[in-house]
Amino acid sequence: MNADQKMRQSTSASVYGARAGTGAGSGAGDGDPPGRVRRFWSERRVPAGIVALVVAAVSGLLLYDVAAVRSGRRAMRWRDWLADELAARPLDNAWMVAGAALLAALGVWMVVMAMAPGLRGLLPMRAPEPASEPGSGAGAEAAAAVRAGIDRTSAGLVLRDRAMEVPGVRSARVDVGRRRIKARALAHFRDLDEVRADLDAALHEGIRQLGLARSPALSVHVRRSAKSKG
Numbered sequence: 192m193n194a195d196q197k198m199r200q201s202t203s204a205s206v207y208g209a210r211a212g213t214g215a216g217s218g219a220g221d222g223d224p225p226g227r228v229r230r231f232w233s234e235r236r237v238p239a240g241i242v243a244l245v246v247a248a249v250s251g252l253l254l255y256d257v258a259a260v261r262s263g264r265r266a267m268r269w270r271d272w273l274a275d276e277l278a279a280r281p282l283d284n285a286w287m288v289a290g291a292a293l294l295a296a297l298g299v300w301m302v303v304m305a306m307a308p309g310l311r312g313l314l315p316m317r318a319p320e321p322a323s324e325p326g327s328g329a330g331a332e333a334a335a336a337v338r339a340g341i342d343r344t345s346a347g348l349v350l351r352d353r354a355m356e357v358p359g360v361r362s363a364r365v366d367v368g369r370r371r372i373k374a375r376a377l378a379h380f381r382d383l384d385e386v387r388a389d390l391d392a393a394l395h396e397g398i399r400q401l402g403l404a405r406s407p408a409l410s411v412h413v414r415r416s417a418k419s420k421g
Contacts, residue, residue: 228318229308231338231340232308232310242301314340316341351365359381362376363390371409372398372409372410
């Protein structure tokens with residue numbers, strides 16, 4: 192590990208320690224808060240704009256062709272060919288069935304994507320507890336309106352720094368998912384069971400101090416490095 196990596200690691204660890212100290216005094220427990228914290232929803236401006244442009248372009252083309260036919264002109268070749276194919280092929284034709292299935296799957300996929308929250312890389316955090324002092328109604332409403340989240344990659348880096356503080360851990364990798372966190376570590380001294388127990392306790396404490404709205408499941412895997420075996 193070079194000097195720049197050590198500096199980045201020490202900086203992230205110091206910031207993490209400051210946040211952990213702040214969270215420890217807030218009285219947050221290990222469990223989820225009583226109220227349900229919803230995931231962040233993506234605005235989807237770019238996909239919605241693209242779909243709107245495509246629909247507008249196709250609708251405008253069809254409207255222009257229909258108006259041209261009504262005015263006595265010949266329809267476009269592609270529409271003549273499509274009309275002939277649809278009139279000549281039976282409903283049980285393989286191409287008709289495949290096209291209908293493709294359009295149905297596309298429609299279902301668009302409905303599912305529209306109903307899904309999106310922003311899978313952002314984990315919601317617990318809402319701050321409202322103040323219990325008298326005359327703090329405005330502060331409680333403001334606290335209830337605050338929503339916080341943490342990126343899964345950033346959470347993984349924070350937990351990796353926490354894992355590197357465990358004695359005996361040579362290197363660690365933490366993959367943070369929406370429902371599960373997988374930690375893999377290489378140990379170069381100490382018993383593997385002891386390293387695994389300390390690492391499991393450190394990561395559970397780190398997850399608690401992250402203040403996630405839903406505590407994900409944790410799986411820890413520790414193995415001996417090749418150099419230590421030799």
